[in-house]
Amino acid sequence: MSGGGYVVGELTAEELHGAADELAGLLVETVHGGASVGFLAPLAAAEAALWWRGLVPDVADGRVVMWAARAEADGRLAGTVQLRPATTANGRHRGEVAKLMVHPADRGHRLAWRLLAALEERAAGLGLRLLVLDTETGSPAERMYAAAGWSRVGEVPDYATDPAGAPCSTTVFFKALGAGDGERRTDGR
Template sequence: MAPEVGAGRLLLWVAYRKEGAGTDAGRRIAGTVQLRPASTDNGRHRAEVAKLMVHRADRGHGLAGRLLAALEEEAVGRGIRTLVLDTETDSPAERLYAAAGWTRVGTVPDFATDPAGVPHATSIYFKALAAAGVTSGS
């Protein structure tokens, strides 16, 4: 991903969790999210949210919501007004997106497979940032 990040085609947020006590404590990745701005001339106002993931041990503490909020704020600062994403249908992530003001558009059957190769439906969401009241600095 480094070449895409370096070229500005991918924005990446990483949240770390401090492991152990003291100043020499290690840290590990607790969560991450990606933003892929559209590359076409007619899509400069939109981007795709990709790979919002939180480590199992760090779920239930609002980290996913904070990562998503940071991404949305940066998107607004870049003039992005429309975000889209997809997530597994009936997954816990759907509750997160609904609570964050995202609109479910529909589902695509057998869109992606799980690690065992079993296909699952995917729900497609969008968020209009200006309509949602998301503003830079909020």
């Protein structure tokens, strides 16, 4: 998906492995910028790259579907998002959105919206009918999800910590994707 100065595309396991160092830079920048995405500051680039490479088997097996956004002008990594389809028998109609990150230099171009749109389209194609996510309460991300049509479920106090280790509340959202076909495809596509 091209346009707006960025190309958004799904990553294969091989592409993820090759982009792990770039993704590590984005993750470090995001954590050091104060976003609560599961890591504490200071986060070393080597640790972040190792974490991304650890996702390669999950991407290869379809347990995680990932997208990357790259700037058309120079090809640099500008953002990423993950879809984590549920694996339980009674949850195969749903998935979780995780690790939506946009580099600070690329914010303000609706790139997060484009990443979410690509994810939602693919999720529907997999037969998923429901997506869920959580984000730090009061964050710019919370406002963006609400504006993007996600429904707020509620707030969980002290659910996580910010990168400095201070407890923070999390807001849970969901989005219904439509009727779907009742069964999630298992071919990874």
